[in-house]
Structure formats: C-alpha cells, structure tokens
Amino acid sequence: MKQEFIEIFNARVNNLKHIDLQIPKGKITIFTGVSGSGKSSIVFDTIAQEAGRQLNETYSSFQRLFLPKYSRPEADEINNLSTAVVVDQKRLGGNARSTLGTATDINPLLRLLFSRFAEPHIGYSNAYSFNDPSGMCPECEGIGRIITLNLDAALDKEKTLNEGAILLPGFGPGTWQWKAYAESGFFDIDKKIKDYSEEEFNRLVYAEPQKVTVSYMNNDMNATYEGLAVKFMRQHVKRDKETSKSGEKLLKNFSTMTKCPSCEGKRYNNKVLSSTINGYSIFDLTSMQLDQLIKTLPKITSPEAKPIADGIMERLENLCDIGLGYMDLTRETPTLSGGESQRVKMVKYLSSNLTGLMYIFDEPSTGLHPRDVYRLNELLVRLRDRGNTVLVVEHDPDVIQIADHIVDVGPQAGTHGGEIMFTGSYQDFLSSDTLTANYLNRSAEINANPRPVSEFMESRKSTLHNLKNVSLSVPKGVFTVITGVAGSGKSTLVNEVFAKDFPESIRIDQSPVHANIRSNPATFTGIMNSIRKSFSDANGVESGLFSYNSTGGCPSCGGTGTVEINLSFMDTMEVECSECHGSRFRQDVLHYLYKGKSIVEIMEMSVADAVEFFDAKDIQKKLKALETVGLGYLSLGQPLTTLSGGECQRLKLAKELNTKGNIYILDEPTTGLHMSDVANILDIINKLVEKGNTVIVIEHNLDVIRKSDWIVDLGPDGGAGGGEILYEGPPARILEYERSVTAQHL
Ligand code: ADP
Numbered sequence: 001m002k003q004e005f006i007e008i009f010n011a012r013v014n015n016l017k018h019i020d021l022q023i024p025k026g027k028i029t030i031f032t033g034v035s036g037s038g039k040s041s042i043v044f045d046t047i048a049q050e051a052g053r054q055l056n057e058t059y060s061s062f063q064r065l066f067l068p069k070y071s072r073p074e075a076d077e078i079n080n081l082s083t084a085v086v087v088d089q090k091r092l093g094g095n096a097r098s099t100l101g102t103a104t105d106i107n108p109l110l111r112l113l114f115s116r117f118a119e120p121h122i123g124y125s126n127a128y129s130f131n132d133p134s135g136m137c138p139e140c141e142g143i144g145r146i147i148t149l150n151l152d153a154a155l156d157k158e159k160t161l162n163e164g165a166i167l168l169p170g171f172g173p174g175t176w177q178w179k180a181y182a183e184s185g186f187f188d189i190d191k192k193i194k195d196y197s198e199e200e201f202n203r204l205v206y207a208e209p210q211k212v213t214v215s216y217m218n219n220d221m222n223a224t225y226e227g228l229a230v231k232f233m234r235q236h237v238k239r240d241k242e243t244s245k246s247g248e249k250l251l252k253n254f255s256t257m258t259k260c261p262s263c264e265g266k267r268y269n270n271k272v273l274s275s276t277i278n279g280y281s282i283f284d285l286t287s288m289q290l291d292q293l294i295k296t297l298p299k300i301t302s303p304e305a306k307p308i309a310d311g312i313m314e315r316l317e318n319l320c321d322i323g324l325g326y327m328d329l330t331r332e333t334p335t336l337s338g339g340e341s342q343r344v345k346m347v348k349y350l351s352s353n354l355t356g357l358m359y360i361f362d363e364p365s366t367g368l369h370p371r372d373v374y375r376l377n378e379l380l381v382r383l384r385d386r387g388n389t390v391l392v393v394e395h396d397p398d399v400i401q402i403a404d405h406i407v408d409v410g411p412q413a414g415t416h417g418g419e420i421m422f423t424g425s426y427q428d429f430l431s432s433d434t435l436t437a438n439y440l441n442r443s444a445e446i447n448a449n450p451r452p453v454s455e456f457m458e459s460r461k462s463t464l465h466n467l468k469n470v471s472l473s474v475p476k477g478v479f480t481v482i483t484g485v486a487g488s489g490k491s492t493l494v495n496e497v498f499a500k501d502f503p504e505s506i507r508i509d510q511s512p513v514h515a516n517i518r519s520n521p522a523t524f525t526g527i528m529n530s531i532r533k534s535f536s537d538a539n540g541v542e543s544g545l546f547s548y549n550s551t552g553g554c555p556s557c558g559g560t561g562t563v564e565i566n567l568s569f570m571d572t573m574e575v576e577c578s579e580c581h582g583s584r585f586r587q588d589v590l591h592y593l594y595k596g597k598s599i600v601e602i603m604e605m606s607v608a609d610a611v612e613f614f615d616a617k618d619i620q621k622k623l624k625a626l627e628t629v630g631l632g633y634l635s636l637g638q639p640l641t642t643l644s645g646g647e648c649q650r651l652k653l654a655k656e657l658n659t660k661g662n663i664y665i666l667d668e669p670t671t672g673l674h675m676s677d678v679a680n681i682l683d684i685i686n687k688l689v690e691k692g693n694t695v696i697v698i699e700h701n702l703d704v705i706r707k708s709d710w711i712v713d714l715g716p717d718g719g720a721g722g723g724e725i726l727y728e729g730p731p732a733r734i735l736e737y738e739r740s741v742t743a744q745h746l
C-alpha cells in the first residue's frame with residue numbers, strides 16, 4: 001500500500017518558523033526537542049487544533065454551539081488529517097461519585113454480571129449502583145463518607161456552658177439557642193465540658209429531638225432540645241436548599257468528613273452487600289487490587305457468565321498492562337495523578353475498535369518507573385497496529401527508541417526554536433548532529449562523591465494507604481531522591497506523612513500558578529512596576545499609561561487583547577481585537593519609548609533578551625532567576641494561563657532561588673523537560689542545597705537519581721505489594737541491592 005502523509009505547509013503558530021512537515025500515517029511519530037522548542041505548537045496547536053476544527057465543520061451551526069471552539073491555526077495548508085483523539089494529562093476530574101470503576105465502564109459490566117448471576121437476585125443492574133437510589137447506602141447516599149460536626153472546632157472543652165463552651169455562631173451565652181441547652185435541666189451549666197460524664201456528653205452532642213421547657217422573658221416556653229451534632233446536621237447538611245455563602249463558611253469551619261458508619265465507606269446498602277457471586281459481593285470485587293481481581297474473576301464466574309466476564313477481563317488486562325495493577329476500582333478519579341489520568345484515558349481508547357484515528361499523547365511516560373515503560377510502548381504499538389496514526393511528544397529515551405519516525409524541533413526554545421532539526425528513522429537520528437541525539441548517545445555516570453550526611457529528619461511511622469509501618473528519614477542539607485515504581489507509596493510517604501510532620505516544608509508542584517488572563521512573567525516576578533516607572537521617568541508621563549489594567553488599556557477590548565463576537569445562530573468567537581491587534585494597549589501609548597522600544601515591544605521580548613536590555617539590577621536579578629530555571633524563552637507578556645505544569649513548577653522554583661534553611665519537596669520536576677533541561681534542573685537543585693536548603697525530589701528520571709546525594713527507594717511493587725523501604729543510602733551503593741528495580745535500571 002502506498003504510504004500516506006499528513007502534510008503541513010508554512011506553519012507559524014506560536015514560535016514556529018514557517019515550517020513544512022510531512023508525517024507518515026499509520027506509524028508512531030515521536031516529537032523531541034528542548035522544552036519550549038515548539039513540539040506542542042506543532043502537535044496540539046496546529047495538528048489537533050485543525051483536526052478538531054475540520055470535524056466541527058461537519059456539524060450544523062446549531063450543533064456547533066455545543067462543541068468546543070476551534071479557530072484555524074496559522075498555516076497555509078494542512079492536508080490529510082484524521083479524527084484526532086488527544087490523550088493528555090489533564091486530570092480526569094469528576095466528583096466523589098466517579099471512581100476508576102465508573103470511569104473505565106467496568107462497574108456497569110460488573111453490575112450486569114451481578115444482576116444476572118448473583119445470589120439472591122435483588123433487581124436489575126441499577127440496583128447494584130451506588131449512584132442509584134436503589135443501590136446506595138441511604139445514610140451517605142452512596143458517597144461512603146458523611147459530613148459531621150467537627151467537635152474540636154465546635155466545643156471548647158475547657159469551658160462551661162455558662163462560659164460559652166459552644167463555639168458555633170449563634171450559641172453564645174444568653175442567646176435563644178444557648179437556652180435550649182443551658183436551661184434544659186440536663187446539664188450543670190458551671191461544669192467544664194471535659195468533666196462531663198459519657199452520658200452527659202452524648203446527650204449534649206447526639207440526643208434525638210425532644211421537648212423541653214425553657215424560660216423566655218420570665219415565661220415558660222416549650223422548646224425542642226436536640227444534640228448539637230444532630231441540630232447542626234439538620235440545619236446545615238441535610239437541607240435540600242442551596243447553601244448560602246455564610247452557610248458554606250460555617251460548614252467549612254465546623255464540619256469534617258468521616259467514613260460513613262452505616263456502610264463503613266462501602267457506599268452500597270445492605271441488600272447489595274449481601275448479594276454475592278461465589279461469596280463475593282460487588283464491593284468485594286471493586287475494592288480488590290486490580291492485579292488480584294484479574295486472577296479472581298475467572299475463578300468465580302460460571303461458563304454462562306463468560307461473555308460478560310470477558311469484557312471486564314479485557315479492560316482489566318489493559319489497566320494492568322499499563323502499570324495500574326496496584327489500584328482498585330473504588331479509587332476516586334479526582335485523586336489520580338496527571339500521569340495516572342492519562343493512562344486511564346488510554347485504556348478507554350484501547351477498548352474501542354475504531355481504526356484510522358490519530359492518537360496524540362503528551363509525555364505518556366510521566367509518572368512511570370523505567371520498569372513500566374516497556375508496557376507503555378506495547379500499548380502505543382498496539383494502537384498503531386490497529387491502523388491508527390500515533391503522535392507522541394516525549395523526552396524519555398526508552399520511549400523515543402520505538403519511533404517509526406522522529407521529528408526533532410529546535411535548536412533552542414522560544415524565538416530561538418521553532419525549526420525542524422531532523423526528520424527520519426531512529427537509527428539515522430542517533431547519528432544526527434542534534435542536541436537530542438547527543439544526549440541519547442552519551443553514557444551516564446553515578447554520583448561517586450555525594451555530600452556527607454549527618455543529621456536526619458524523621459517522620460512518624462505510618463500505615464496510610466499501602467505503607468507498611470514505615471517512616472521517612474531524610475538527611476538535612478542535602479539532595480535526596482525518592483524512587484520506586486508507580487504506586488509504591490512515594491507520594492503517600494512524602495506528601496501525606498513527611499510533609500504533615502514537617503509543615504514548614506515547601507511543596508513545589510505542577511499545579512497552575514494562581515493566575516488570570518492578565519498575569520504574565522513580568523507581573524509574576526514583580527518587575528512590571530519597575531518597567532512602568534522606567535517608561536514614565538523617560539517620558540515624563542504617569543506610569544498608569546503603561547499598564548493595560550489601568551489607563552493604558554485598549555478601550556475597545558478592555559486590555560484583554562481579544563473580543564468576543566456573537567453572531568446569531570453561529571458560534572461565539574474570540575477574535576483578536578481589531579483596535580490594538582492583540583497588544584492590549586491603547587495605540588497612543590505606543591509613541592512613548594524607553595531605550596527605543598515601546599511598551600508593546602517590551603512585552604513581546606523574551607526573558608533572555610530582557611536581561612540584556614534592562615540595566616536596573618532588581619529587574620535583572622529577577623529575570624535571571626527565570627533564565628536559571630530554563631524559562632528564558634518565555635516572553636514578558638505571555639499569559640501564565642498558557643504555561644504547562646512543568647513550566648509552572650519551574651516558575652515557582654525561580655522565586656525560591658535566594659532562600660536558605662528551607663525544606664523543599666519537588667514532585668517529578670523533570671516532567672516536560674528535555675535531557676538538556678534536566679541538567680539545568682539539577683543545577684538549580686544543587687544551588688538550593690548549596691544555600692543551605694534540604695531538597696527532597698520524587699523522581700523516575702534516571703539522570704536525576706544518579707546525581708543525588710541520597711536515595712530512598714520504595715517497593716518492591718505497586719499497591720499492596722509495595723510500601724516498604726528497600727534501600728536508603730548514597731547512589732553508588734544501591735547497585736548492590738538486587739531487590740530494587742530502580743537499581744536494575746541504573
Ligand atoms: P514545547 O512543546 O516544545 O515545550 P511549545 O510548543 O509549548 O514548546 O512552545 C513553543 C513556544 O511557544 C514557547 O516559547 C512558548 O512559550 C510559546 N507558546 C506556547 N503556547 C503559547 C501561547 N498560547 N501563546 C503564546 N506563546 C505560546
């Protein structure tokens with residue numbers, strides 16, 4: 001068959017330098033290059049964008065109102081696209097009702113299985129759903145947790161009722177609500193709560209509603225007495241009404257979530273829990289670790305049940321294949337990490353039989369230990385072999401080597417990138433003179449001279465999630481890496497145990513910088529004020545003119561650079577403001593210059609260029625910090641909302657470069673980084689340590705592990721098979737430990 005190609009002509013999205021590109025269809029193409037070089041601009045902002053737009057065009061304008069909006073990417077021509085499926089790291093999200101089982105459609109199949117083959121039958125498949133009134137636990141309505149009054153917040157046990165022991169608003173001494181307690185005759189109002197008998201305390205908190213007589217303006221009046229928690233639940237939790245702002249605040253301050261006492265967190269009602277197949281309830285199966293469930297299911301299903309069980313097994317196999325065997329189906333999707341979310345999405349698509357699609361992945365190796373990368377590779381190959389085109393942005397050498405075709409973007413980032421450096425086979429790539437190939441060819445060395453360690457910080461011992469009663473001991477003032485396969489317990493031990501015991505530790509993660517459309521590197525670093533002052537001093541006018549949030553903003557778009565146009569029966573479209581051409585500034589402001597440049601030209605300048613341009617020491621220092629973390633390619637005015645998770649993390653790091661004596665916790669800081677940028681991050685970490693900080697890094701990247709001072713390796717496996725500490729010590733010695741999979745990969 002003739003090889004077909006996706007063709008792109010003269011693409012100039014973001015930093016792309018008028019590139020032409022041909023990508024073979026039905027193959028795996030991997031995009032490499034330093035971060036900020038333009039890989040995403042090609043794959044997501046050009047290819048996926050145009051594919052989405054073309055698909056939208058096939059719908060009526062009315063239907064399009066309900067679809068995502070795509071504008072035409074800046075390119076002369078893009079031919080031969082297929083429907084794009086973007087499998088990215090956006091969290092799956094969902095709410096407390098969505099679990100791994102509901103998200104992968106395994107729960108509906110299990111429900112079907114139970115509705116046909118369980119003893120006793122309790123109804124149709126709905127009856128086995130915790131999201132359906134007929135299956136849910138009535139107490140928690142299928143959430144598994146309930147909100148209760150936080151007694152520590154609501155009561156001051158050192159006080160008496162007379163002294164105002166009840167801290168809830170509206171219960172102060174003398175108030176009507178207080179009288180119901182103080183004058184009920186149940187309590188000695190001068191006795192401290194901590195001295196109450198168990199019966200008194202239970203009555204105060206948990207008593208069911210009953211009539212009592214209290215005095216009001218010298219008259220006896222009937223009132224209803226009920227325990228404080230009972231009252232709180234009735235007033236604030238069990239109401240169907242919309243909660244008011246103040247009600248919300250009250251809930252936040254005075255309530256806690258606890259496991260539902262009625263179903264013990266299982267979400268189902270008793271009817272469901274006592275309906276079983278071979279002794280297993282649907283909860284027994286969903287709460288089982290996936291690699292266990294996959295062994296159990298075939299043993300308990302009869303031949304008649306096989307067709308349904310097969311559908312479940314296929315999905316389970318895919319989940320285990322991709323390295324998620326340590327999870328169980330009850331895991332709530334909002335608690336999945338970015339990498340885990342991406343792998344779950346991947347499995348959904350693997351179970352579909354569509355062919356001829358274009359699958360687009362964003363660093364699918366994120367969060368995967370080198371041990372599991374080959375499984376990811378197998379899945380990518382399977383997608384291709386089904387007749388799909390697979391496009392992958394990736395930095396991991398073990399993934400790159402499976403490419404049928406490689407596109408390397410460079411040479412550097414931002415305005416210094418945006419060119420195609422290489423296209424061709426992996427073999428030819430290795431002998432190319434590109435930065436990426438140079439790194440792929442180099443041999444790696446283990447840190448033979450780690451910093452000496454003396455003092456340690458040790459957390460409490462914990463059994464949270466899968467931890468086997470272990471504590472984390474971290475040497476002070478050095479660079480420690482926490483390693484182990486996905487699900488081995490790294491995040492639990494570091495973020496849930498250690499960080500809670502050392503609350504002064506500072507977590508620098510990949511969550512978005514709190515930013516709106518108006519924040520950019522200049523505002524984030526705080527140099528915007530100095531820049532405005534430079535302009536106002538040079539021109540003798542007020543500095544507000546040089547802010548698009550102030551008098552300088554373009555009146556037509558309000559300083560946002562875009563306007564929405566609303567055509568009846570057509571999509572609302574965001575288009576560039578025709579007045580300021582997206583520059584956000586009033587046009588007359590552009591006449592004022594500083595060192596020959598207008599404020600708009602300054603905002604378009606890259607951080608690296610701005611370091612050269614500005615003389616002021618404070619501006620230089622802050623911008624240099626951005627350069628140090630590898631963000632020199634950002635323009636001063638680029639909205640922070642366009643930054644990736646890895647870029648956000650490095651932006652936050654830049655703010656910390658001049659501190660000392662802190663404990664930093666970094667979660668996979670190499671995500672999104674090219675091998676050459678990893679060297680950069682290592683420099684930053686070492687600078688932080690040199691300044692007297694302690695740095696703890698959760699990481700799979702072998703280059704980072706090799707260069708650490710101290711390794712804590714968790715394992716041996718994920719989930720129940722993990723949670724032990726296999727090795728603690730300097731990097732060189734880990735090689736002697738055969739049980740450590742990390743050692744095998746070093
Ligand atoms: P990569 O995927 O190789 O890391 P990107 O394609 O994300 O690189 O970025 C290439 C360049 O385009 C960078 O300088 C980046 O800051 C810039 N860029 C990316 N997205 C936007 C955007 N929405 N608006 C303006 N500039 C952007």
Ligand code: ADP
Nearest residue numbers: 326327335465466486487488489490491492719
């Ligand atoms: P790692 O960081 O090494 O990938 P984790 O600490 O995330 O490992 O997970 C360790 C174990 O704890 C896994 O079995 C995982 O499924 C479980 N786990 C992690 N977070 C949660 C959570 N929020 N709720 C329930 N189980 C969790």
Ligand code: ZN
Nearest residue numbers: 137140260263
């Ligand atoms: Zn319940």
Ligand code: ZN
Nearest residue numbers: 554557577580
């Ligand atoms: Zn405008």
